[in-house]
Amino acid sequence: MNLSNYLLMKPELSLIAVFLLLIFYDLFASDNAKKYYFPIACLLFLVHTVYCFFISKDVLTAFGGMYVTGAAQITMKSVLNIGVFLIFLQANEWLKKPESIFKRGEFFMLTILTLLGMYLMISSGSFMIFYIGLEMASLPVAALVAFDKYKNNSAEAGAKYIFNAIFSSAIMVFGISFLYGACGTLYFDDMFQSIYSSPLIIMAMVFFLSGLFFKISLVPFHLWAPDVYQGAPTNVTLYLSTISKGAAVFALMIILYKVFPALAGIWQPIIWILILLTITIGNLFALRQKNLKRLLAFSSISQAGYIMLSVFSGSSAGMSATIFYVFVYVFSNLAAFGVISAIENKTGKVNMDDYNGLYLTNPKLALVMMVSMFSLGGIPFTAGFFSKLFVFMAAMESGNPWNTVLVFLALVNTVVSLYYYLLVVKAMFINKNDSPIETLNTDSYLKISLVASVVGIFCIGVINCFYEYINTVSFGF
Template structure:
């Protein structure tokens, strides 16, 4: 590993550079086109994200050895690269689903904010320093707060944005306090250096346990795991449907990317402590998420509780504390991201047509639009783990 500066390092952050350029281009085109051709912004955004992903695969793939760049602020490895591709794929699908959304299709700011949030997620997955990690989290979160309340004429959307902002700010403060404890105990903000210091056993297990608790609480909110799931149903129901899909997939994946890296790297000697905590959250998420989903009459709320249960399934792999378990969680995330975004995409189409996301609005969908009904059936069967999906 090397922390020396090299101009070729900029190739390593090609996806992030591409996201900045695409966000600026989207905003500029929105100003030029105004209401004339703004519907094409969604196609341009999705196409641009596909190009960025292709360039990243061609030129920004990590080597056989992990690489620390920019003074150790970022770490380039295979895990981070996979998550960066997940975020680009999720953002591309979200942009496509927003094209025909009446509340979003003519809003260039929507695509710009989504791209900035994707940039933050990409940095989250590659962060190797607590300062960079916190900046990346805020770069991700602030645009999402705005996107959740994007349709200002809709009271539910505004309410969703405010709730997400309040709960998000609270948990960000908790995470920051946990980061400050980690820095105070280790004397460094470098994540991998922290892991080496904590592995010596010179720091009290009680103090380390406090830091683990605060960090896990902060990221449990990001992944909507029990008991920090309370915001998800209201926010998903009130937010624009493409935004709700993006929150339930890409944003959740970003939280898992950081949670995996922090727990496995900083606390390798405290596996018993944090695996028990994560296992309890996984059990609660699976049980409560599935149980409460049964009582829902709104499909977006049902998918919100489903995402809580899905977080529990993914946490099982994290709780194992093994490379095999982490690989399983990442593989599950890939399938979950696609099927959940497809489900929200169908909800978005139906909601635009009948102005309702209640389950009753889907009655007779197989007669009105057999293709949409078949796609929704496949997505729900996949989320339920029913063969062959």
């Protein structure tokens, strides 16, 4: 081990540099200088985001293969960076509140720490690094969920999240320990050579996957998500439903096809059933919701099922579809939660009935929410339509008739999801309201985030250059 190993971790080192600069600024800056903390923090993270686009995408390993970097890993990290940057922009109004302004530094630092953990998950070549990254990505999130600790819902959500994180991590470690006992190694490449179909290894794989399914909130491991999403601050909910989920799905696909391809005949039917249950139950429960944060929580559970559809292909096309879907989903959810955040911060209203007649008083916010609902529902010609199309194509690539059945059932569920997405549009544009939400003035940071999200939804949908690029990337499958 030498310094050259660390120098290969350029995204992680850049992110650590941002973290250290922000923590020293928060600790030692004068009260007058701290007025500029938010724009400086956003600027530093933007520099980091841009820098990651120019990092070499050659496939390289460090620490004997424990850390892997390449085009796939750098691309996924860049997608997460863009999402986190826009989430930071949306958080300004919330962090300016008297109960939050004194701890805004903690918000940035905790978020950056969780992102660093996700970086390690994405670049892991060993279960050791993967688990360290997973814990680094999970534990600070509990503090973020309970950030508004004097609000009962936030404190309760934090407690629920930490207990579920503990149990899922314990189950996962149990499975990893069995894998180590059976194979004598924690390295993905070495374990690939040692994996065979035996009761011990199958049980180990099931335990490991069960723990990871909690993080992705696949049914029936989803029960924590609606309460946590509703109770957490809106910006944290957005982070959980997009960034955290995207990183976990990417890591899962890498592990399935680099460690467990020999057991594909066992885990593929299991995931087939879980995808169907996740999409269906997520949609059915979303139909009953009146609170918009809970509605989008069940929507995100259903979306997790769609993201997992491309797992079946085990090809570069499947991985490309996964990254593209996450990228589109980030923009779509950013637009929706941006509107919810703007209204909640000013009025405290989050129920669908409160949005009746929103177009009359806040036409721009209503239009942004409509575009977001259309993209989440997969209506042409939004980016959401193309992301679902590519995922369905990847799922059917193998030619397995059962995958065709699953895609058909997913298409039926897409029609169901359109109903509750369009209910939100109906409330804003058609339903009458004697006392609609008053005209709101949103801050410049939120406006930039919303404009970027809407532009992303249309540009990524119509101009699929990003998908064409990631389709040329070698993922090692």
